[in-house]
Amino acid sequence: MHTACKLCGRLSAAVTKMKCIGSNGMYSSSGPRLVTSLSFRPHSSRVLQPQTAGHKQKRVFPCVRSDALAMGRRQVLLVMASTASQQQLAGLATAAGNGTAAGDPQNAAAAAAAAQPAAGYKQPPKEILDIVDAPPQPGLTFSPDRTKILQLSRPPSLPPIFDISRPELKLAGVRIDAEQWSPSRMGYYMGLSMVPSDVLVPAAPEAMMKISGYPEGAWLNYVTWSPDGSFIAFTTRSPGGPGDPPRGPLQLWLADTATGKARPLLGPRRLNTVFHSYTWIDDNTLVAATVPAGCGEAPRRPPVPAGPRIQDNSSGKKSQNRTWTDLLRDDHDAELFEYYGTSELVLLDVRQQGSEGEVIAPPRMYTEVVSSPDSQFLLSCWLSRPFSTAVPAGRFPVTLQLWDRRGAPIRQIAALPLAEDIPIAFNSCRTGPRGLSWRDDKPAELCWIEAQDGGDPDVAASPRDIVYTLDAAAAAAAAADGGQQLAPSVLATTDLRCGGVSWCDGDLALLYESWWKTRRSVVHTLAPDRREEDKAVLFDRSFEDVYSDPGSPLTRRTSAGTYILAKVDGRRQLLMSGTGASPEGNRPFLDLFDLDSKEARRLWQSSPPYLESVGAIMSDFNHDAPVTLDGLQLLLSRESAKEPTQTYLISFKGPDAASSNEQRITDFPHPYPQLKDMQKEVLRYKRSDGVDLTGTLYLPPGYDAARDGPLPTILWAYPREYKSKEAAGQMRRSPHQFSGIGSLSPTLWLARGYAVLDGPSMPVVAEGDEEPNDTYVEQLTASAEAAVKELVSRGVTDPARVSVGGHSYGAFMAANLLAHCPELFAAGIARSGAYNRTLTPFGFQSEERTLWQAPDTYSKMSPFMMADKIKKPLLLIHGEEDNNTGTFPLQSERFFNALKGHGGPARVVLLPHEGHGYRARESVLHTLYEQDQWLERHAGYGRTDPSYVTSSGEADSASSLSE
Structure with missing residues (x-):
């Protein structure tokens, strides 16, 4: 489902959206609950994140939290493996080791204790387990002067269940570890070491300078370089295991990069x-x-309540959430x-x-x-x-x-009141100043945006947004001179919702605005220091149309540690990097773009059989020198269908960048060599209404269709909404991309002899004023029919052994397909989904209408309402502590009860302490076990576990496919 910020609750509008076992407060659980019915900001850091087993990369979208709570974090450029665009190389900003719970594996000390499954937990077959346990590669960041690389060592395994079972407070959308005064369930690093930037990574121990002096075995977070690179700051915390120091708030440490010695x-x-x-x-x-x-x-x-809990809306104020x-x-x-x-x-x-x-x-x-x-x-x-x-x-x-x-x-910029009444529609926003940040090209000038429509996109307004600036030094002088408040000045206005400003200098900035309902995106140029001049349109396009995407401008570092648009030779020319989407697949590019003529000259483009992407500028260490094509250095990622992502430094030569040479930075091994020879093909096929569809077909290593015949096949997907059939049918992938396998990826079953169609297009199109969900079921089933037909026609899929699955909105999809086209599938797997849309009455995913505005659509889309029609086996899996908007565990529990009440073959597995995604080793392995057994029993080879527990409460020794 669309990602929702847990602080502000804002949904992304992007398309691309117990018992105590010890005195130390650790908790454990006997295993997952199941029921069956079988008859379910650092300065100028360059962060390189290699693709590894168990770490499938996801795109992250901005939310209102960046407006209200996180103003102007200085840019960090991220290099991600298995990516296909400069945005993914440089635009997905994150702090190295910033303490988020984005799937980092944990705790080497606990790995030994977790080697044996806890009572009640099961493990998948060894061929799957070996891939999940593949060792992760280190994270890497460049120093501000580009002379050093910091290696951040990751733990060797997924965290044990005892670690995520620690008590946590759930308050106002924030989950807190009270012992640590921190967000709960943070990932971490195990060690830090530096190598010269000309040393190939991973480096030999003798080439590394290890950061030392902090407590042995401590977990490390919030790792940043100082602006000049002289120091590295980081935090430590105790793992809290047996024999470890007591857990408590994080301690701040500082390492000298000249010696590697750290001190508190x-x-x-x-x-x-x-x-x-x-x-x-x-x-x-x-x-x-x-x-x-x-x-x-x-x-x-208090042991005795002071009174009842009361909520009141006597004023009759409208507030939809x-x-x-x-x-x-x-x-x-x-x-x-x-x-x-x-x-x-x-x-x-x-x-x-x-x-x-x-x-x-x-x-x-x-x-x-x-x-x-x-x-x-x-x-x-x-x-x-x-x-x-x-x-x-x-x-x-x-x-x-x-x-x-x-x-x-000096002065107050804003005092924003409680905002309970922000409309649920996309492009809604809070009233008052939002998106506060410092202007990157000025010593101290603030910039912010204010809505003129009350934050309601349904209100007609022109302008819709105003962008203001305020010089901090002038404001301070005015405040000192009799306490006056200097009024902000208007930089620009927009008629769509403003998305912010990219700064260059007093003569150039880029202003962004967009509108969800029309998918329109407009980029303007303006001169910030000549505000009497009108802004000029640079690009005006549909952000759904990836074929027309001109790319995103590259930025360079300033002496202040900020990043500004990289003008080439000081002229009105920018370096633009993009995915290069085309009907043949993505071929990322680097263009020299002239802002006056609006013409682009191609400097570089990825070439088969590789997928390459250029990202951060690395030749900007002389902050006073202009960026030139001759001597331009960029980070470059390269991968192929069989080779994992590696990072290079590419250097261009000549005034026209006519030639280049490369320096290799990383040499990571293949994370799962047992699948190195898996077969991969990007399929192109059509839906019955003419919409072009794509999907990535994976076949096991050594498979031969003529010799081996059709295979059991897993179809794993996630529906998306579009405003045009043309945009829905565009190719958004590359046949040359390395296939990273996450710890819960369906491609794990290649090791079990299955075919996998991963990410087949499931577009839901609504052109003009139409609403996509009004024909959701019809379009979904048509896409599924086209996918299965294509697989069967190729002779690789046994039509009697096709299963469908998905996570979150993909789980919703899987349940709907079993309800509306059961003839296509032998079984389904639905993880962490929502199945009764009446329980999400104020919108979901891209649906902006309420239940009362579109009752028929809400009902028709809900597989819960079709429980009496679902007769194919459905496995439901859900984290008991799911914190995602709308996907409460109750959804899976009630859906199972509905299926059971109508005799539907189903099974529900509830994972203790798990959220929307699953992190504990025991939980992940048990999920894989459940999925494997479900597939084997209903749509596979019949290799069932004799101890598999079914509705009788006894072990099931059945080994056949039939029920």
């Missing part, structure tokens, strides 16, 4: 990283969010949220050994502190009461203030 910072102070961790202000100074001194014990829930999870329930939740969200800001000169720093602001619920490019001002943001039981934290009242670098207030 802040004395006895510890960090509060629930919302914010620390920010570099300059080469030697940072601001850290710490646990407030004298905060006392956490509030305890999607089904957010983990909301505050009562006053005690609010007290806990305020207690753990409150931090104290400490200013620290890292050169002063032993210093505890200086408190520069009173305790508040700080969500972000961002330094101006010249390091003289701070932009601070914090939450405050009144809280709400109806919306997540990102919609709570927000205060935004401009401070000097020592925390003295």
Whole structure:
């Protein structure tokens, strides 16, 4: 389903969207619950993330949290394996080791304890297990001067169940580890080491300088370079296992990059990283969010309630919200949220050994502190009461203030009230200033956007948005001169929803606006220092049309550590990098684009049999020198269908970049050599209504159709909505992309002799004023029919052994296909889905209408309403702590009961402590076991486990396919 920010609850509008077993508070569980019915910001870091087993890359989209809580993080350029565009090489910004729970594997110490499955948990066959257990490759970041590479070592396995079973607080859409004063379920790194940038990675031990001095075995997070690269800051925490130090708040450490020696910072102070961790202000100074001194014990829930829980809307105010999870329930939740969200800001000169720093602001619920490019001002943001039981934290009242670098207030930028009534439609937004950030090309100039339509896209308004700027130094001078407030100035206006500004200099900036209903995207050029001049349209296109995508401009680093548009030779020419989508597949490119003539000259393009992408500029270490084609250096990723992604440094020569040479940076081994010779083909076929469809077919190594005959086949998909048949039918993949296998990927079953059609197109098209979901079922079944027909016609698929599966919205799809075209499939697998749309009455996925506006559509789309018609076996799997909008575990439980009540063959597996995605080793392996057994029993080879438990409550020794 579309990703929803857990702080603000905003859905992306993008198309592309117990019992205690020890005194240390660790918890365990006997295994998954099942029921059956069988008759279911660092400065200038370059981060390289290799594709490895268990780490399938996903695209991430911005949300309102970046508007309200995360202003202007300095850009970090990411190099991802198995990617096909500059956006994925450089635009998916993330901090190395930033403590997020994005699937990082965990805990080497616990790996041994987790080697044997916990009671009640099962493991898949060895051929699948070996791939899941493939060792991960390290993360890599370049130093700001490009002379060093930092290797971040990952743990060797998935985290054990005891680690994700730790108690956590679920407050206002935020999950908190109370012992650590941090987000819960964070990933981590196991070690840090540096190598010269001309040494091939992974480097031999003798070529590496290991970062040392911190506690042995500590888990590391929030790893950043100082702006000049002299230091590396990071945090440590205890694993909390047997024999480890007690768990507690994270400790901040600093390593000298000349010696590799690390030392602790802040004395006895510890960090509060629930919302914010620390920010570099300059080469030697940072601001850290710490646990407030004298905060006392956490509030305890009164043993006797003070009264009933009451929600009131006597005023009759309209407030529609999607089904957010983990909301505050009562006053005690609010007290806990305020207690753990409150931090104290400490200013620290890292050169002063032993210093505890200086408190520069009173305790508040700080969500972000961002330094101006010249390091003289701070932009601070914090939450405050009144809280709400109806919306997540990102919609709570927000205060935004401009401070000097020592925390003295200069002026208030905004005090945004509680926002419970943001419309559910896409392009809705909060009223008041949003998207606050520092202008990257100026010493200290703020920029923000304000909606003129009340944040409601259904309100006609021109302009719809206004972009403002404010010079911090001038504002400070005005405030000092009698306390005056300097008014912001208007930079530009837009008639669509403004998406922000990319800065270059006083003569050039790019302004972005877009509109969801029409899929229109417009890019303007403007001169920020000559505001009397009108903006000019540079691109005006449909963002669904990938064939016409001109690419995205590359940026260069400034001496202040910010990133600005990279003008070539100081002229009005930009370097544009894009996916190069075409009917033949993606062929990423690099163009020299003239802003005046709007003509592009191709400098470089990926060539078969490889998929290559250029990303971050690496020749910008001389910040005063212009970017030139002669000597231009870029990071380049290269992969093929059989070779994993490697990273290179490509250097162009000549004034026209007519030639180039390369330096190899990485030499990672194939993560799963047993599948190196798997067969891969991108299929092209048509739907009955003429829409072009694609899918990636995988066949086992050594398979020969004439010799081996048709195979059992898994179809794994995810539906998407489009505004035109032409856009829906465009090719969005490459036959030369390396096939990364995630820990829950359907391609794992290649090792079991299955064919897999991964990601077949399931477009739902609505042209003009039509709504896509009004014909969702018809279009979905037509796409499935076309896919199965194509597979059978090739002779690789046994039509009697086709299974369908998906996760989240893909699970919703799988259940619908079993309901509406059961003749196509022998069985289905549905993970973490929602099946009754009346339980998501204020919209879901790309549906903007409410249940009361489109009752027939909601009912027709709900496979729950077709439970009496589903007679093919359906496996339902769900995390018991699913925190995704709309996909409560109740959806799977009630759907199973409905199927069972009508005699439908089904099984539901509920995974303890798991969220929308599954992370614990035991959970992942048991999920694979369940899927394997389901496939083998109903649509495979009949290789069933004699101990497999069915509805009788006894082991099932059946080995045949028939029921």
